[in-house]
Amino acid sequence: MSVPRTPLIELAGVCRSYRSGDVVTHALRGVDLSIDAGEFVAIIGASGSGKSTLMNILGLIDRPSRGAYWFGGRDVAGLNRDELAALRRGCFGFIFQHYHLLPTVSALGNVEMPAVHAGAPRGYRHARAAALLARLGLANRITNRPSQLSGGQQQRVSIARALMNGGGVILADEPTGALDSKSGAEVLAILKELAGAGHTIILITHDARVAAAAERIIRIEDGLIVSDSGRAARVSSSIAVAAWQANGASPPLWTWLEEAARSAFAALAVNPVRTALTLSGIVIGVASVVAMMAIGRGAQASFMERASAIGTNWVVVSRAGESAATSMPMTSADAEAIKDLANVSGSMPAVWEAGTLRHGNTDINAEVIATTAEFRAVHNWDAAKGAFFTKEDEISGNAVMLLGATLAAKLFPDIADPSGNHILVNNIPFLVTGVLASKGLSERGTDRDNNAVLPLRTGAMRLYGKDDVTEIVVSIADMSRLQQTKDAIKALLIRRHGREDFWLHDAASAFRKAEEERRSTNLLLGAIAAISMLVGGIGIMNIMLITVAERTREIGIRTAIGARTADIMGQFLTEAIVLSAIGGVVGLLFGGLIGTGAALMFGMTVIFSPTVAVSALTGAVAMGMLFGFMPAFRAARLKPVEALARG
Numbered sequence: 001m002s003v004p005r006t007p008l009i010e011l012a013g014v015c016r017s018y019r020s021g022d023v024v025t026h027a028l029r030g031v032d033l034s035i036d037a038g039e040f041v042a043i044i045g046a047s048g049s050g051k052s053t054l055m056n057i058l059g060l061i062d063r064p065s066r067g068a069y070w071f072g073g074r075d076v077a078g079l080n081r082d083e084l085a086a087l088r089r090g091c092f093g094f095i096f097q098h099y100h101l102l103p104t105v106s107a108l109g110n111v112e113m114p115a116v117h118a119g120a121p122r123g124y125r126h127a128r129a130a131a132l133l134a135r136l137g138l139a140n141r142i143t144n145r146p147s148q149l150s151g152g153q154q155q156r157v158s159i160a161r162a163l164m165n166g167g168g169v170i171l172a173d174e175p176t177g178a179l180d181s182k183s184g185a186e187v188l189a190i191l192k193e194l195a196g197a198g199h200t201i202i203l204i205t206h207d208a209r210v211a212a213a214a215e216r217i218i219r220i221e222d223g224l225i226v227s228d229s230g231r232a233a234r235v236s237s238s239i240a241v242a243a244w245q246a247n248g249a250s251p252p253l254w255t256w257l258e259e260a261a262r263s264a265f266a267a268l269a270v271n272p273v274r275t276a277l278t279l280s281g282i283v284i285g286v287a288s289v290v291a292m293m294a295i296g297r298g299a300q301a302s303f304m305e306r307a308s309a310i311g312t313n314w315v316v317v318s319r320a321g322e323s324a325a326t327s328m329p330m331t332s333a334d335a336e337a338i339k340d341l342a343n344v345s346g347s348m349p350a351v352w353e354a355g356t357l358r359h360g361n362t363d364i365n366a367e368v369i370a371t372t373a374e375f376r377a378v379h380n381w382d383a384a385k386g387a388f389f390t391k392e393d394e395i396s397g398n399a400v401m402l403l404g405a406t407l408a409a410k411l412f413p414d415i416a417d418p419s420g421n422h423i424l425v426n427n428i429p430f431l432v433t434g435v436l437a438s439k440g441l442s443e444r445g446t447d448r449d450n451n452a453v454l455p456l457r458t459g460a461m462r463l464y465g466k467d468d469v470t471e472i473v474v475s476i477a478d479m480s481r482l483q484q485t486k487d488a489i490k491a492l493l494i495r496r497h498g499r500e501d502f503w504l505h506d507a508a509s510a511f512r513k514a515e516e517e518r519r520s521t522n523l524l525l526g527a528i529a530a531i532s533m534l535v536g537g538i539g540i541m542n543i544m545l546i547t548v549a550e551r552t553r554e555i556g557i558r559t560a561i562g563a564r565t566a567d568i569m570g571q572f573l574t575e576a577i578v579l580s581a582i583g584g585v586v587g588l589l590f591g592g593l594i595g596t597g598a599a600l601m602f603g604m605t606v607i608f609s610p611t612v613a614v615s616a617l618t619g620a621v622a623m624g625m626l627f628g629f630m631p632a633f634r635a636a637r638l639k640p641v642e643a644l645a646r647g
Contacts, residue, residue, distance in 0.1 A: 006073045008037040008169070008200060014067035016223075025434020027065070029223035035202065036231055040195035042203040042214035043632035050223040052173065055204045059092055059171045060084050061640035062561050082564045089118050093162025093391070099154040100557045100644070101146040104266045107133060107157045108142040114164040114561045116259045123331035125164075134162035136190065152183030152253060154295060159190055161561065169200045176210055188213045225390050260567075267547065267575055268582075278543040279583040281536025282620050286587025288529035289616040291594035296522040297612075298605035304576070313479055314378055315486060315491065316505045318474040328497045329468030332372075332456065337403065338474055343485045346475035348374035351459050353470075356451060358424040359411040364419040366407050366427060367451040370459025378475040386419030386434025389455050397457040401430040405438040406449035428462055482506060530619075536583065537623035544576050544631035555635050556643030567638035576628020577621055584620030590611055 016028040026052045028336050035041055045051040056062035056068065060076065069076050079087065093114075094100075101110045108129050115125035133142050136156040146154050147148060149379065154173060162170055172191060176184030195201045203214055211217050219227040268275045296378055317338070319330060332349045339347035348371055355368035369375075372394060376382045389400045403411065403418065412418040418432050438446040476485055486504050548555070555568060592608065599606040 006035040007070075008072060009033070009035040010068075010070040011057075012068045014054075014057060014064045016050075016057065016062070027223055028057070030067070031220075031223070031225055033218070033225065034231065035200065037200050038195075038198050039231065040192070040201040040203070040213075040215045042205060042211035042217045043220060043426065044205055044208060044211040044217060045220040046206055047222050051204050051206075051220050053223075054220065055171055055173055055202065056641045057252065058202060059094060059169075059560070061556075061644070063101040082566075083583060085117075085559065085562050085564050088560065089114060091116065091166075091168045093159075093165070093167030093170045093172060094560050095155070095162050095172040095175045096644075097177045099146070099151075099158045099178075100553065100560075101154055101157060101161075102554055102557065103146050104270055106143050107138060107149065107153075108145070108147055111160045111164055113558070114161060117558070117564065117567055118165050119308060122258075123407060127393050129160065129164060131631055132163055133157070138159055142521075143463050150183075151179050152186060155183065155187055155360045156190070157178060159187070163194075165562070167199060169202065171202050171204070173204045174206070175203070175538050176205075176207070184210070207410045210622040220371065240432050257574075260571050261578065263571050264575040264578040267551070268553050269577060271621045274412055275579070278539050278579060279586065281539040282533065282580050282583025282623065283536075283587040283590060285529055285531075285533030285536045286584050286620050287590035287615045288593060289526065289619075290588055290591025290613055291598070292522070292525040292529055292590070294595040294606045294608045295604060295613045296525065297520070297607040297609060298599075300520060300557065301605055301607055313476045315474045315476060315482075315489065316506065316507075317474065318470065319501065325466045328499075328501055330470075330472060330502065332469055334493065335469070337496065338472060338489055340489050341485065341492065343477050343488075344474055345477040345483050346374050346378045348372055348378040348475075349456060349469040349471075350375075350473060351456065351464055351466075351470045353459075353464060355425050355452070355463070357411060357430050358427075359421070362411055364407060364410050366404070368459070368463065369451055369453045370456045370457050370464065375453060378473050381436060381439060384437040385417040386432070389412055389433055389453075394455040394457055397461045399428065399430045399458060399462060400433045401425065401452050401456075402434045402436050403432055404449035404451040404453075406447055408432075408435045409450060410450075425452070425454075426463060435584065438517035458601075467628060533619060533623055536620075537580070537627040540579055540624055541627035542574055543579075544572060544628050545634070547575070547634045548572060548631050551635075552638065552643050555638050556640050556645075557642040559638070567634045568638075569632045572623065572632035572635045573628050576632065578624075580620045580624025580628075581617070584617040588617060589621065591616075 010031040011031050014028055014033075015026070015234060018025045018027060029050075031050075031054060032359055035055075041052060043051050053062070060071075063077075071091070076084065076087065101107075102113070104623040105113075108126070111129035112125045113134060115128065118244060125632055130139070130142055133139060133156075136159060138153060138156055138160070143148060146157070149157065158175075169193070175187050175191070179187065188210065191201050191203065195215070197640065200216070203211065203212050216231060217227075217229045218225055247589060317330065317334075330349070335347040335349040337346060344510075349369040350369055353368050353370075354365060357364045357368075373388065373391060376388060382388060383402055384405070386402070388402060389398070392398075392470075393400050401423070403423075410420055411423060412421065415421070417435065419434050421432050422429050424430070436449070454463075456469070474485075474489065476482055486506065490500070490504060494500055558571075591613075595606040595608060598604045
């Protein structure tokens with residue numbers, strides 16, 4: 001007594017319905033079918049008969065609405081998306097009427113694709129794909145893209161792809177429909193050869209002449225099988241099940257990443273203009289972050305350098321009140337009284353007035369400071385060339401003057417040390433005794449070196465005609481006692497003046513305020529740059545959504561040949577990451593160029609930070625991951641049959 005053989009494929013009561021609004025279309029109405037391993041079966045029917053729907057269900061790229069499907073004795077109804085993908089990848093090979101080859105990939109790359117998703121090593125899949133193409137007469141076409149091949153050649157590539165992972169079951173959907181008679185005959189001959197080698201061939205056609213090549217012919221009409229010539233008596237083949245066993249594993253991570261990156265670069269190269277426009281948002285964002293932070297750090301460093309050079313251990317007392325004009329004048333006597341207070345290391349009365357300085361034909365407007373020798377100690381500011389005026393100069397009111405570095409360069413551009421030369425200040429001659437050391441910009445951003453310093457008595461006698469002073473600059477010995485010292489100065493002057501008609505301003509507070517303002521500005525610039533990156537990320541999401549829509553057919557092809565959900569999602573997510581990473585790298589370069597340009601053109605101090613660069617690049621990549629997730633997820637959730645139909 002013989003043991004009943006288990007069919008490789010068995011359908012029982014399979015129905016498939018589609019709903020469009022209130023309209024329901026019944027493509028299959030209860031199909032019962034058994035196919036043994038190794039059979040060559042032709043399913044024939046007119047357009048709309050349900051044969052393509054039946055093929056989709058047989059190939060596991062669509063699910064029945066009702067009924068059961070067993071493959072190799074296993075009910076496939078309970079398999080999830082990835083399990084179905086593993087079954088398609090290992091057991092099935094698809095030959096489509098319109099070939100469904102990826103246009104951006106070579107013939108070799110198209111054939112390799114199922115093995116990539118199966119985790120085959122690079123060397124193995126290269127060798128096998130090349131051997132299959134050679135077997136089909138395309139040894140000299142392996143590097144050609146589909147557009148460089150004829151229809152018959154493209155179909156052979158499709159056949160080779162179907163065989164890449166074994167192809168135990170070959171599903172051929174109108175394989176000769178788009179070919180001339182000669183190419184069609186060649187394809188049928190190949191299918192007969194494969195059937196003879198033990199492959200199960202399921203041929204879908206509307207042409208009775210094509211169907212005649214099969215050993216078994218099944219006719220379908222209106223979603224029902226109306227005739228079946230009967231199962232052929234032949235030796236069963238184990239190719240399909242064996243292939244599934246061999247190709248069910250996930251590919252190694254490196255293989256997966258390699259393929260995803262290769263596909264990403266190929267996809268981005270297809271439309272370089274759109275890619276460049278998409279990159280622009282990320283490029284601008286990263287460049288803004290790098291350049292603004294570099295300029296901000298440079299400004300911070302310059303500011304701290306200026307603060308160190310100028311010093312912050314002093315307090316300025318100036319006239320104020322309801323009106324500086326009606327307040328009691330401050331005098332040198334006030335400065336002498338302040339000098340006697342605890343924690344005061346120096347007290348410098350000064351008159352600040354604008355003046356016109358002339359040497360030869362050069363007139364320069366600058367600040368002229370009349371003060372005492374305390375200037376050197378209070379401001380830690382002495383002569384770099386020549387000498388500071390003496391105590392005798394102060395007492396006698398001698399017409400001597402020191403020039404700031406900037407002012408000296410303007411008045412004496414060709415003289416390194418102008419000491420001993422005379423200049424006119426408001427048409428009054430003065431002897432230059434030296435040049436002050438350079439101090440750079442003040443906390444307000446003005447040039448401290450565009451000034452001149454002369455004895456206080458000289459200013460009172462020759463320039464201003466008054467004994468009162470504009471301000472008193474007080475140097476503080478211990479900055480930890482700053483507030484107590486300010487309170488003591490305030491109390492002393494109220495006793496001397498009878499009221500509070502003055503204003504106290506300490507340099508440390510001014511610098512702190514300026515520093516806070518700079519930090520706020522840097523934060524604002526950083527926020528603007530971050531918004532640019534955010535806009536760039538949204539641009540990536542938009543373009544990836546468009547890409548998913550444009551490449552729906554590719555998604556269908558990949559899923560049909562066995563790509564997992566993670567493969568599809570990883571592919572599009574990798575594209576988004578690659579896109580943002582490229583934008584990030586280009587942005588780093590542009591940011592460097594902007595910062596360097598600012599330094600060269602405007603003399604700005606620019607400090608680039610590796611931490612900022614890495615953070616900006618990381619942020620760009622993270623932005624790609626974040627905004628690429630939804631398009632990638634959408635792509636991964638597309639059903640194979642829907643993707644192929646829409647593509």
